[in-house]
Amino acid sequence: MIETRALTMRFGQIEALTSLDIAVGDGVTGLVGANGAGKSTLIKILLGLLEPTSGTASVLGHDVATQGPEIRRLVGYMPEHDCLPPDVSASDFVVHLGRMSGLPATVARERAADILRHVGLDEERYRQMGGYSTGMKQRAKLAQALVHDPRLVFLDEPTNGLDPAARVDMLQLVQRIGRDFGIAVLVTSHLLGELEKVSDHVIVLDGGHLLRSSATADFLHHTGGLLVEVLGGDAARDQLGEALARAGLACRPRGAVVVVDPPSDPLAVHDLVRDTVADLGLGLVRLQADQGHLEDVFLPGGGTHG
Known part of the structure; x- marks a missing residue:
């Protein structure tokens, strides 16, 4: 699904990623590390939104340096920060993102209704998102990442700002995406204990370096x-x-x-x-x-x- 070779990213004198070699396959892969470890930078490179300083990376067989638009068509992305228009309903928003991904209008509406039900927003889908709780906003962001039936989704800190109960619910949704929907997932978190519960594989970054990459079971021996x-x-x-x-x-x-x-x-x-x-x-x-x-x-x- 994802492969990088000697991937390096510098911002001036700051090296955000250093000669990173990783491989991501099917299932749920956790990308963990402290804030500033390079997780969000890596995802933006994989989406073709940032050009790396050196090295190579591919997503679903496509080169991030030259095929960014094709990668973004095939994957789903749930950003970390709040980016939802407050005066738009979740239904209209997810339908719009579905159509932007190439779905016909009727299919987009059907997919939006289905995916909003899966993420637990069925009864709230016609409300404007400005009145949503943090947990509901996170679910709406997750829905738009899934509406076009991607082969791979990037979920950047999906539990950010959630209370303990909402964290558990979100992690269960992440697990279902990989297990029941058959969509490969790369999910980031700075809370290491969270991802050991739902990930099949874990990649640990520390200051832009690869600290370890292995099956989750190998960590939990x-x-x-x-x-x-x-x-x-x-x-x-x-x-x-x-x-x-x-x-x-x-x-x-x-x-x-x-x-x-x-x-x-x-x-x-x-x-x-x-x-x-x-x-x-x-x-x-x-x-x-x-x-x-x-x-x-x-x-x-x-x-x-x-």
């Missing part, structure tokens, strides 16, 4: 350690950690839990933890395997520049 949580807050957590350390286990606090390093005999350690919790008279909330997370790639030794 079982570390071999254990997470133990008990009732009673930090005091109970520390009490348990000290008791487990006296019993010979290597452990440390992480938020509300005690992390036990990978043991040589997992079954025996499970029994030891259970018995220690019982001996201390604490309430056991959970005892589970510790998995890696996307954030771990930013820890020392967690990733290398590509």
Whole structure:
């Protein structure tokens, strides 16, 4: 779907992207990194809206340097920032964007009604968008990106400005696009934990460099350690950690839990933890395997520049 080779972008003395080599296939690909990592710059290059300083990139087999209009005809784009006309209804707006993408008027109206229903704006589609909540505006932006049935969509920070419940709803929509609609998705976020829930593949940028690109499952491997949580807050957590350390286990606090390093005999350690919790008279909330997370790639030794 997408391929870049030695892609570099400079703005004066600032290098936004540095010799970037990435490949994006089907499904949902998460593009993650802190604000300023180069995510939005990369998307604008892939859309043919910015000319890279050096290197090459192709989208759906088309060269971004010479075939930008064709790329923009074939893909959908949901921009990060609010760009909706306030005095226009979602229905009229999505129909208009459908017609601009080449759909006949009747087909555009049918597609707009269908896609607005899919994104949850069916009952609100005739309201002017200036009165929409942030969540509704994000859904309208998503609808216009999908109306022309693209093969690939770029979703730039689709959860931006949403409350936790609306974030979950938006991420579920993103997952459905890739899974049920069969449309390849490149979705950006600076919140790494979000995308590990919905992405098949993750690309991590750091200061314009490729930090890591791999299947999401590779980030979420079982570390071999254990997470133990008990009732009673930090005091109970520390009490348990000290008791487990006296019993010979290597452990440390992480938020509300005690992390036990990978043991040589997992079954025996499970029994030891259970018995220690019982001996201390604490309430056991959970005892589970510790998995890696996307954030771990930013820890020392967690990733290398590509």
